[in-house]
Amino acid sequence: MFKFGFDVEVDSNNPFVNKNLESEKEVINTSSKTDKREWYKAEKVTIGVETLENLDVYKLNATTLNIADVPIQHIVTGFLIEHITCNASDNKDIAEAEQTHSDLIPGVYEGGAKIWECTEDLLQYLAKSIKPQYWDGKRVLDLGCGAGLLGIYAYRCGAVVHFQDYNKDVLTQITIPNVMLNVETQTKPVDEKSNAIETEMKIEENFNIELLEQNLHFYSGDWWEYAELTTKSAEDKTNKFDYIFTSETIYNPQNQQKLLDTFYAKLSTDGVVLVAAKTYYFGVGGGLRQFEELITSDKRFQCKVVWSSVQGVGREILELRFK
Numbered sequence: 001m002f003k004f005g006f007d008v009e010v011d012s013n014n015p016f017v018n019k020n021l022e023s024e025k026e027v028i029n030t031s032s033k034t035d036k037r038e039w040y041k042a043e044k045v046t047i048g049v050e051t052l053e054n055l056d057v058y059k060l061n062a063t064t065l066n067i068a069d070v071p072i073q074h075i076v077t078g079f080l081i082e083h084i085t086c087n088a089s090d091n092k093d094i095a096e097a098e099q100t101h102s103d104l105i106p107g108v109y110e111g112g113a114k115i116w117e118c119t120e121d122l123l124q125y126l127a128k129s130i131k132p133q134y135w136d137g138k139r140v141l142d143l144g145c146g147a148g149l150l151g152i153y154a155y156r157c158g159a160v161v162h163f164q165d166y167n168k169d170v171l172t173q174i175t176i177p178n179v180m181l182n183v184e185t186q187t188k189p190v191d192e193k194s195n196a197i198e199t200e201m202k203i204e205e206n207f208n209i210e211l212l213e214q215n216l217h218f219y220s221g222d223w224w225e226y227a228e229l230t231t232k233s234a235e236d237k238t239n240k241f242d243y244i245f246t247s248e249t250i251y252n253p254q255n256q257q258k259l260l261d262t263f264y265a266k267l268s269t270d271g272v273v274l275v276a277a278k279t280y281y282f283g284v285g286g287g288l289r290q291f292e293e294l295i296t297s298d299k300r301f302q303c304k305v306v307w308s309s310v311q312g313v314g315r316e317i318l319e320l321r322f323k
């Protein structure tokens with residue numbers, strides 16, 4: 001049975017907590033450790049020089065996922081976790097989760113260092129239901145992006161993509177390196193006389209970060225904070241999205257209202273949100289039926305299931321649009 005390996009506090013005053021939780025109480029331990037933690041503030045994260053310096057190492061530890069005709073390069077999770085725990089002083093949140101063998105530590109580390117299975121469901125769904133050319137020039141938000149494969153897919157198809165993850169560590173150590181593995185074609189031209197090896201080196205030296213950051217944006221922090229930060233700035237006044245992708249982000253009922261409010265703040269009038277998730281998250285209380293109840297009582301969105309799999313733990317894709 002799928003079950004998150006972490007404890008979560010159940011807030012009995014929270015109207016969004018699934019009523020079925022009463023029967024799940026024996027599997028949910030309240031964690032006083034998380035009681036007093038504040039959710040992280042949002043911040044814009046830039047592409048660091050050290051990511052470019054490490055690109056060769058990342059390439060050696062990368063694999064390719066082909067979604068229809070679109071190859072997505074990403075670093076293998078095992079290598080990353082090892083790399084990150086070896087550099088634990090800079091990457092405290094992921095290292096803390098790794099040391100305690102937790103998939104998530106609420107409010108500290110929210111699981112972005114792994115690729116969760118609903119990501120692949122949504123990638124396959126996108127490839128089957130929307131032509132890659134459609135994405136050219138579209139604005140896409142990969143919300144709770146983790147490794148960022150959904151956003152990378154859209155980026156490779158020509159979209160402008162914003163990546164958001166709770167943990168800055170995840171963005172700097174995983175998302176941005178993964179994105180950089182997929183942007184080699186967007187570099188400054190190199191000297192034609194160079195041989196192949198030199199060309200490869202020059203590509204790395206010549207990433208035009210300014211140009212890249214016109215189409216790629218990264219934000220860390222809590223959803224509410226992120227929505228507030230990006231809606232406040234002048235740059236982001238027109239910063240709504242045609243599509244919001246979000247995979248495996250509804251497990252904690254206490255955070256679902258934040259998620260809906262972020263959809264509300266960031267989705268363009270005709271935009272679409274695609275939520276890929278498990279039907280039920282054992283031990284935590286979140287799940288798609290309970291999330292649908294919240295959407296109904298919230299009254300701002302209409303929603304329907306557009307894909308489902310009943311094999312093993314049920315997994316589905318929910319589509320939301322403004323009413």
Ligand SMILES: C[S@@+](CC[C@H](N)C(=O)[O-])C[C@H]1O[C@@H](n2cnc3c(N)ncnc32)[C@H](O)[C@@H]1O
Nearest residue numbers: 110111112115116119144146165166222223247
């Ligand atoms: C289980 S991981 C899923 C990662 C990725 N989407 C995947 O499918 O592989 C959940 C993600 O939700 C995001 N998340 C959860 N709670 C959040 C919160 N309160 N504010 C911002 N992001 C949050 C984290 O960034 C985390 O990466």
